[in-house]
Amino acid sequence: MADEVRVGVFLVAAGFPGYGHGQVLSGAVDAAVAAERAGFDDVWIAEHHFMSYGVCPSAATLAAYVLGRTERVEVGTAVSVLSSGHPIALAEQAALLDQVSGGRFRLGVGRGGPWVDLEVFGTGIDRFENGFAESLDLLLAALTRDRVSAKGETFRFREVEMVPKPGRPMRPVIASTSPGTVEVAAARGLPMLLGMHIGDQDKAAMMEGYAGAAAAHGHDLTGIPHVAAGVAYVADTTSEAVATMKAALPRWLEPGLAGYRPVDDRAYLPRDAHDYADLLCRLHPVGSPGHCAETMLATIERTGIRHLIFLVEGAGDPELTRRNITRLGAEVLPLVRASC
Template sequence: MRIGVFLVAAQFPGMDSGDVLRATVETIVAAERAGFDDAWIAEHHFMSYGVCPSATMLAGVALGRTERIRVGTAVSVLSNRHPVALAEEAAILHHTSGGRFVLGVGRGGPWLDLEVFGTGLERYERGFAESLDLLCAALTRPSVKAEGEFFRFREVPMSPEPPGLRPVVACTSAATASLAAERGLPMLLGLHIGDEEKAEMIGHYARACPKDVPAPGHVAAAVAQVADTTEQAVATLKARMPEWLRPGLAGYVPVDGRPRPATDVDAYVDRLCRIHPVGSPDHCAERLRRTVERTGLRHLILFVEGAGDPAATLENVARLGAEVLPLVRDL
């Protein structure tokens, strides 16, 4: 069983973005000390929901501050990046960290970063498979060239040497799960869905995966908040997370003016508290066991920033490591 932390560099009201980024790195250092296996950093642009615009760069900072823990991106947004440039960054982090870097990528959304970075809506809508294939080639082959719709260039040598990484792919739809399955790449499943939906996605993946490809180790995110009682943990998240989510989610601005999906923030937080390990140490452990039993997942990453304060996040990480992880390590 592998258990990590998942950090979005959430900017709660009253927090300075620089302080948030420094606190994110300190949380990863604390997670290593607490016995977590890995730490995953999210990438967002132009919003307070998450103030890390380069998950690879912040991962490099965290890798330089740690010795054992693996650090990954959850995710680097492939729709607004050149796949070869991202592969080069992954190679640097792999080689300089002794192989402790993990690359997670996702399609992203129809947001303003497509306009700002010039990649455009068409590549978001039609180009993810081409981008992913080029990325995989650049991560594993000594040289690459492209003759596709969105990328066309002569053959070039990869330098530094490709790390041989297999990226984890964020999957929020059956179509993306099928795309990952066809390539034998592991999925990253989000914290917005519960055990039943996760099991359905894993089942869909298994049906779409070629028979001769061994099943990869999927990763799934969950919210985790521990307190002396379940009531205290739930009350903490319900008091603080809506203050972050309301302005944060407003940062998702569609590039083409399409209606943005509405979110009932209070209902969303209530659901997260019900379906994830939010509660006493025993309750958190029971929820994690139930997820493993229902889904077969062996790798979970826990969102630990929900209390909205860096000191509280460090306390949450320490308590999860000391009081919850020992109860689930034998799963």
């Protein structure tokens, strides 16, 4: 139902120092299974290339594996990057996963950034700077029509049949970090995914901008399932949870954020890892069970977004991640759901 509150986990497959890539990826799968057992509604998987910030280069591939390891939760991509791939190929993967999972797959897409991925995969900087809307429209066509062709600036091909077709209408969620992307999502009536780097006030402002733009394009705003991302870590006391996060997060963030490499000679200055960790602890549910529940409920009230997903890997240890998921499910989610 449109007024339901949904809470999911957001898995970056964070490359903390001291763990091999196989350990990180196995830990992410175990976290997804733990999330289903703990009562979360969904699991979302991030995509990154050539960096330790996240060691999963294909969110759709890992989502497929997680779908096979779970039975109830929905599994989504947060997000698959359109600027460095082909939208028709992504539509085929999405339709395939929708069919074999019985409708449990959710697709999230984003513009990405001006990173070296564009060079490696041969799509080029123009796809990032000017090609997102065209890529998104082609993706939507492939997800909703029996046959598609293209005569655009970037994509030009004769008509082909889409096989397989999704088993249900698929409307991807759009990672929205700028007014331009908000406008793109709103013009098409697509839900937004708002990131963990901003707080409730900024999320509410983006929701307001979306509402005006979507209404101007004639879209009914009722029930559009926007998603808000954050960080969640629960401990016996808020001071204990914050101390754990402030000690652990910079070990991941410092080398991880430094891994973003521009495709051209534009300047890039990573965030200060310690300042960013402090910000995340202040913005999001990091604390005691009561504090975490109150913070989640405040986000719902301030933004109007009733679907929250949380990065749960912040302690930097797979066992602590699973413990965090279990405690959030047992001690926090019931408080949130009882109040909504």
